[in-house]
Amino acid sequence: MLFGVLLFAALVLLDWGLVRLTAMRAGWWATLAALLLIILTPPKVSAADGGLGARGLLTHSWVRTDRLVAVRVSEGVSLRLILTDTSGGRLVLDPRCLVANPLLWHHLDQGVRQSAEQGILRCGMPVLERLGRRIDDEVCRGILRNSGMQ
Incomplete structure (x- = not known):
């Protein structure tokens, strides 16, 4: 779970720093972080x-x-x-x-x-x-x- 949260935070901060952050882009980053969480969480x-x-x-x-x-x-x-x-x-x-x-x-x-x-x-x-x-x-x-x- 930590990796998904860290990835989301890093991507949002990077986008925000480059002044390109929009609600849609934040949604895409959240989706990417959720997929990473699903893939990396062991059963x-x-x-x-x-x-x-x-x-x-x-x-x-x-x-x-x-x-x-x-x-x-x-x-x-x-x-x-x-x-x-x-x-x-x-x-x-x-x-x-x-x-x-x-x-x-x-x-x-x-x-x-x-x-x-x-x-x-x-x-x-x-x-x-x-x-x-x-x-x-x-x-x-x-x-x-x-x-x-x-």
């Missing part, structure tokens, strides 16, 4: 009762982790984890979110294991195993760093 990821959810400024998505059908990785500009459940729910997550919050990872891992045991999960176990190793490594490094043993 809030939460876990509850067998599911994971992500809420952005304009979107909300939810999947049941114990009913996952597929887990895929989208390799574009940034790595994204795509979770799909039996009811068609789809959640796109940044894996760094799971690395930063091991409790969310634990919740997802439990649900994935249940899906695999039930035979529902068709693809994605190798992806999750690699991600699990990465998260375990990060947690271990954090513990060693905080205890002064690194």
